[in-house]
Amino acid sequence: MKEGPDFTQIATLMGDPARANILTALMSGRALTASELAAEAGVTAATASSHLAKLEQGGLLLRRKQGRHRYFVLASEEVAHTIEAMMGLAANHGHLRTRQGPKDIELRTARVCYNHLAGDTGVQMFRALVSGGHIATGANGLDLTAKGAELMQRLGLPLETLAKSRAPMCRECLDWSARRSHLAGKLGRALLTHFETVGWAARVPDTRIIRFTPKGRAAFDATFAKQD
Amino acid sequence: MKEGPDFTQIATLMGDPARANILTALMSGRALTASELAAEAGVTAATASSHLAKLEQGGLLLRRKQGRHRYFVLASEEVAHTIEAMMGLAANHGHLRTRQGPKDIELRTARVCYNHLAGDTGVQMFRALVSGGHIATGANGLDLTAKGAELMQRLGLPLETLAKSRAPMCRECLDWSARRSHLAGKLGRALLTHFETVGWAARVPDTRIIRFTPKGRAAFDATFAKQD
């Protein structure tokens, strides 16, 4: 018995409310300082510092020193993916943090998941890319097709730069709200960045919400048409 | 802030060593009794009972009453998937439970993940199915192609029966040891059952290990050839 890796430490780290708040805040993909995270978690700086040390030690967070600030980010996309999976279980079981408000609806419509687009809009994009034959399952998992590369060129994504790093181009990430896959990986990140750069969408400050402009929404829908 | 579902309860449930042992044991996909799980977790029946109640309450387990026994199983494939993700993080960070022994190697070669085949062998099968065009990404995620259906017919899988339930036919599950996808979903389950039925492989009692017979291994490799 007792087969397989021991995940108790990781689970314990995620199981404390203050630490869960910290992790949730970092799901926005932004680097936040220790003080910001303390406020986010609703604890004093001392307590937060202790939590952050543990999270870093446990491999969930990375710490970057910059002047007298310490910035924290999630350690990897895999960590983000696991957190989304946990949120999925929680949502499934009715552990929503708040009553469904307008904010919650916006979250479900479009939000940041670590560094890529999630929510209904993210799922819509994923399905459109698949249906259009722009991404397809290859021997190494999901990958960009030639047709897909063409589309990205047309949109103006710097594919050559993306190709340089060895990280996977496409990854699936299970969306906690829509309960379907959306696109993660380098491409997912690049697309979200692109939408922000060209002004189709912008993040609502201090939240994970992404808000599309009317024009941006129209352009997005034209590019990634809804599937039945 | 505090956006998204609150996963602290779920994480806390997974974060206790006794409960983690219980969950790990149930990753074998078998239904185990309260006493068996108590032994597995290394605690008394009283303690285990308390843990099992909490796990059921938290939606991670299902309880089935049968005579004077209570059988427990994981509540869903999604729960299994989340646990695998946590194991992936843990393995990545060196929290292996034991030093790499022969048992560990067997686990990495072929094991049960909830109800389907995982480990190198599971990954091999997944890649072969994808390369051979037997499964492909469709609008609703991974799906069996016509060519794939043909293969399954040839193997003798009861596709009609499978098609009846509304659960997804194919799902990807990230393998904690190989760090690649293997096949879950109804098809994944049916294939593993098939291998056992036709005697290609058998479970090692009281473990998650699956051991292939020499003949079974040969047949498996012929059907699902290793990819580069």
Added chain:
DNA sequence: TTCATAGTTCGATGCTAATCAAAGCATCAC
């Protein structure tokens, strides 16, 4: 019926870990 086995509930115990205030470092501004 009587005994044995499976599981749950209860109460007591003890340990772990979250928390904060205060003091200590480190960095920046002046």
Added chain:
DNA sequence: GTGATGCTTTGATTAGCATCGAACTATGAA
């Protein structure tokens, strides 16, 4: 330098919870 800000360390306090033995309930066997 002096003061201010950001963060960490230390030590004391406290609350929660895992644990077990023992009593209790339910099912099955003889």
